[in-house]
Amino acid sequence: xxxxxxxxxxxxxxxxxxxxxxxxxxxxxxxxxxxxxxxxxxxxxxxxxxxxxxxxxxxxxxxxxxxxxxxxxxxxxxxxxxxxxxxxxxxxxxxxxxxxxxxxxxxxxxxxxxxxxxxxxxxx
Numbered sequence: 713x714x715x716x717x718x719x720x721x722x723x724x725x726x727x728x729x730x731x732x733x734x735x736x737x738x739x740x741x742x743x744x745x746x747x748x749x750x751x752x753x754x755x756x757x758x759x760x761x762x763x764x765x766x767x768x769x770x771x772x773x774x775x776x777x778x779x780x781x782x783x784x785x786x787x788x789x790x791x792x793x794x795x796x797x798x799x800x801x802x803x804x805x806x807x808x809x810x811x812x813x814x815x816x817x818x819x820x821x822x823x824x825x826x827x828x829x830x831x832x833x834x835x836x
Contacts, residue, residue, distance in 0.1 A: 721771040723747040726823050731772055737836045739776055743789070743829040744768040745822065758795040758827045762802035765830045770806075773834055780806055782834040788816040789829040799828060 716730040717739070725731065725742070732741045746761025747754050749768065755761040766780075773779060790799060796816070804811070812832075822829050 717772070717776060719772050719775045721749060721775055722768055723749045723752060732776070734776075738784075739773070739778060739782075739834045739836070741769060741772055741832040741834065743787075743831045744772070745824060745826040745829055747824065747826075754824055754826060758790070758792070758798050759802045761826060761828045762799050762830070763805075765828060766803065766806045769830060769832050773832075776834075778834050778836060781810075782836065783807075783812040783832045784835050785813045785833040786815075787831040788814060789819045789822060790816065791819060791822055791827050793818040795827065803830075 713736060715734040717732040717734065719731045722731055722744070729742050732739050744765040745754065746764035748764060755764045770780060773782065788799070790796065
């Protein structure tokens with residue numbers, strides 16, 4: 713069974729995709745940028761973009777009755793691997809214990825000039 717999710721708490725999608733898709737007991741969350749949903753403004757640096765992206769993921773999960781502790785896998789895209797340590801410091805605050813599995817790759821560019829994009833897969 714597949715069910716798409718559009719969360720009013722998040723910035724509007726920048727293309728033809730859903731904020732998330734339920735597939736059985738798993739919620740596949742589309743990548744979140746560091747955009748403030750209230751203002752549409754992108755945060756300034758990798759630390760604040762990471763924090764904003766994680767807050768967007770929290771809001772998406774919450775809209776579906778889930779929490780960050782339900783995340784089993786995340787995928788991270790950075791435009792500058794030199795910011796890996798700053799990213800890790802900000803990201804780690806959201807998973808103080810038993811963090812999910814994670815991938816992190818360097819990319820040449822992200823939508824809207826973002827420095828970081830974070831996807832998540834959660835299990836109910």
